[in-house]
Amino acid sequence: MEPIIVISILGGLVLLLLLVGAPIKPIRLIGQGIVKIMIGALLLFFLNAFGSTLGLHVPINLATSTVSGLLGIPGLVALIVIERFIL
Known part of the structure; x- marks a missing residue:
C-alpha cells in the first residue's frame, strides 16, 4: 500500500476516536x-530475594505473577505451598 493511504487511514481512525471517544472502562x-x-512479579522477586536463605524459590513467569498479583499474599502463600509440598 502507498504511504499516503496508510497515513490517511490512521488519521481517519484517530479522528473517529476523537469524535466518538474510546471505551474507557x-x-x-x-x-x-x-x-x-x-x-x-515484584512480590515474587522479593520472595526469591529474601527466601533464598530458607531455600524458597518460586519462578517468575506470567502464570505465577498473575496468581500472586490477583490474589495477593494468600496467592503468594499458595504458590509457596505448591512449590514445597506438591512439586
Missing part, C-alpha cells in the same frame, strides 16, 4: 490487570 480494566501482574 475496558481500557481501565486492562491497565489495572497489567499493574496487578507487575505487582505480583
